[in-house]
Amino acid sequence: MYVSRLVLQDFRLYRRLNLDLPHGVTLFYGSNAAGKTTLLEALFYLATTRSPRASADRELIALEAQGDLGLPPFARLSTVVHVGAAEPLKLDVVIQRKYGSGGDLLPSSQKTIKVNGINRRAIDLIGQLRVVMFAPQDVNLVTGSPAERRRYLDVTLSQIDHGYVRALARYNQVLAQRNSLLRTWRDQRRTQRAGDELLFWDEELTSAGARVLRERRQAVERLSKLVQTIYTEITGSDLELTLRYIDTTAADDAAAFAHVLKQQRRAEVERGMTLSGPHRDDLSILLAEREVGVFGSRGQQRATTLALRLAEAELMRERTGDRPVLLLDDLLSELDSQRREHLMHAIVRPDQQALITATDLDDFAPSFLKQVTRMHVDHGQVFPA
Amino acid sequence: MAIGYEHVTAEPVARLIDEFNRLPGIGPKSASRLAFYLLRAKPEQAQRLAAAIIEMKEKTVLCSRCFNITVEDPCVICRNPGRQVQQLCVVEEPLDVVALERTGEYKGLYHVLHGAISPVEGINPEDLKIRELMDRLKVEPVEEVIISTNPNLEGDATAAYLAREIIPLGVRVTRLARGLPMGSDLEYADEVTLGRALQGRRDM
Ligand SMILES: [Zn+2]
Numbered sequence: 001m002y003v004s005r006l007v008l009q010d011f012r013l014y015r016r017l018n019l020d021l022p023h024g025v026t027l028f029y030g031s032n033a034a035g036k037t038t039l040l041e042a043l044f045y046l047a048t049t050r051s052p053r054a055s056a057d058r059e060l061i062a063l064e065a066q067g068d069l070g071l072p073p074f075a076r077l078s079t080v081v082h083v084g085a086a087e088p089l090k091l092d093v094v095i096q097r098k099y100g101s102g103g104d105l106l107p108s109s110q111k112t113i114k115v116n117g118i119n120r121r122a123i124d125l126i127g128q129l130r131v132v133m134f135a136p137q138d139v140n141l142v143t144g145s146p147a148e149r150r151r152y153l154d155v156t157l158s159q160i161d162h163g164y165v166r167a168l169a170r171y172n173q174v175l176a177q178r179n180s181l182l183r184t185w186r187d188q189r190r191t192q193r194a195g196d197e198l199l200f201w202d203e204e205l206t207s208a209g210a211r212v213l214r215e216r217r218q219a220v221e222r223l224s225k226l227v228q229t230i231y232t233e234i235t236g237s238d239l240e241l242t243l244r245y246i247d248t249t250a251a252d253d254a255a256a257f258a259h260v261l262k263q264q265r266r267a268e269v270e271r272g273m274t275l276s277g278p279h280r281d282d283l284s285i286l287l288a289e290r291e292v293g294v295f296g297s298r299g300q301q302r303a304t305t306l307a308l309r310l311a312e313a314e315l316m317r318e319r320t321g322d323r324p325v326l327l328l329d330d331l332l333s334e335l336d337s338q339r340r341e342h343l344m345h346a347i348v349r350p351d352q353q354a355l356i357t358a359t360d361l362d363d364f365a366p367s368f369l370k371q372v373t374r375m376h377v378d379h380g381q382v383f384p385a
Numbered sequence: 386m387a388i389g390y391e392h393v394t395a396e397p398v399a400r401l402i403d404e405f406n407r408l409p410g411i412g413p414k415s416a417s418r419l420a421f422y423l424l425r426a427k428p429e430q431a432q433r434l435a436a437a438i439i440e441m442k443e444k445t446v447l448c449s450r451c452f453n454i455t456v457e458d459p460c461v462i463c464r465n466p467g468r469q470v471q472q473l474c475v476v477e478e479p480l481d482v483v484a485l486e487r488t489g490e491y492k493g494l495y496h497v498l499h500g501a502i503s504p505v506e507g508i509n510p511e512d513l514k515i516r517e518l519m520d521r522l523k524v525e526p527v528e529e530v531i532i533s534t535n536p537n538l539e540g541d542a543t544a545a546y547l548a549r550e551i552i553p554l555g556v557r558v559t560r561l562a563r564g565l566p567m568g569s570d571l572e573y574a575d576e577v578t579l580g581r582a583l584q585g586r587r588d589m
Binding site for chain 1: 413
């Protein structure tokens with residue numbers, strides 16, 4: 001899979017961009033804040049309808065953006081995706097601010113999504129373009145909070161499996177409703193008939209939740225094998241790297257999950273929230289049976305992170321039969337020569353599109369530079385090198 | 386940082402634009418277009434529009450039986466002796482009654498809940514016309530309640546709640562068939578689809 005074009009309008013510092021992208025490896029270089037990462041962010045957004053930097057959508061709209069007369073400011077992103085011999089797909093996203101009833105700009109924004117010119121829901125866009133993003137802050141995957149690791153699994157599985165996107169969306173919707181209900185009861189000290197009214201939400205939560213759990217467990221089992229192989233390749237060490245899904249419900253199916261909810265009902269009403277389920281689970285990352293995030297050296301943590309991302313790409317290839325587009329943000333300067341060598345090897349091969357950003361071309365071997373397309377990025381503009 | 390029309394537009398026009406802008410489905414652009422259209426229209430047209438709005442607010446009430454919007458209470462459907470009193474169709478909004486009437490398939494009575502259960506929006510069963518529905522079931526000879534709430538999460542939650550309340554009364558409870566697109570609104574479904582959903586309704 002590869003993208004042949006990226007079009008941006010009023011997306012962060014890009015007022016207008018119409019960029020043709022080659023099939024292979026493209027290296028974007030330029031000074032800090034020139035807009036290199038924004039190019040990768042745009043493609044990540046087109047793949048997942050989210051920014052990899054967890055900011056509000058409205059921040060993506062250029063400050064100078066002007067809507068047409070009477071229309072709120074908006075940003076536009078567009079790309080063309082090629083998969084095998086199939087007709088290319090055109091993906092469009094417009095992110096637009098909203099006016100309040102007094103004509104003031106609201107903090108919220110809305111997005112309009114089109115696939116081949118036809119309006120689609122966000123969940124129907126996800127998976128049309130598959131990307132794996134490597135970012136400097138990725139080490140948070142290993143050292144950060146469980147939410148980072150749940151996001152890793154969710155972003156990966158959402159791009160692979162449309163059913164997963166739907167189940168996860170449903171789960172989150174039901175979870176919000178159920179938590180509101182529990183909060184109301186806690187605040188009103190109302191426990192009478194709580195079980196009755198929860199019945200519907202419990203059924204919905206457990207059936208969507210069981211699907212999410214099943215997919216995550218299955219993926220972790222495979223990812224665990226993949227990271228082990230990749231870690232050995234990158235580091236040459238024979239330490240065992242394994243992943244283990246940490247399940248707050250310990251439930252194998254919807255019925256078991258429902259049983260857990262029933263048992264903790266009193267506690268949930270007291271606390272006003274749903275206490276276990278996929279939204280509280282975690283992924284344990286172990287090197288020789290010890291948490292890498294806690295006991296690993298900085299070098300081991302970096303190598304583990306790299307292995308997690310490469311495993312993510314490999315899982316996507318296995319499950320879809322197609323390599324995702326790799327987005328590597330300012331990564332190579334942090335890696336030692338052995339790891340860099342391995343990464344380069346993974347990137348420069350047929351049928352693999354990769355977009356790389358860097359501040360300094362000196363980080364790259366001349367042999368590598370010969371195989372890639374170089375583009376210079378400066379103040380929201382891209383120039384051929 | 387507003388749209389900017391306040392600065393250049395006469396205050397009464399700006400005020401009307403604001404009012405239009407508050408209406409559902411009307412953005413700032415349509416709001417200004419409507420306001421400037423009326424500015425140029427004949428005075429009688431503006432009068433008629435204003436009078437129609439006021440009359441609608443003054444002359445309509447909720448039917449005391451089915452809670453649909455009506456001029457006379459009870460409403461025309463509740464007063465019609467030709468309707469089948471054994472069937473009662475429960476909907477979220479008055480517009481859903483319009484949609485179901487358009488199918489020509491349904492001859493029973495209605496009950497309008499005025500919303501659906503959504504704890505996130507603070508809408509709980511007691512905020513809907515559910516107690517009134519239960520009261521009706523005690524005195525009216527209803528044999529079947531057809532739950533026609535929207536096929537989305539909130540509509541499903543409302544249906545599940547109603548089924549649990551009503552089934553113990555010994556009344557049959559059915560739900561519209563799943564032919565309707567998921568997450569859609571009843572009022573936007575076409576007559577054929579809606580008619581089919583009505584015929585294919587299932588026991589809950
Ligand atoms: Zn009536």
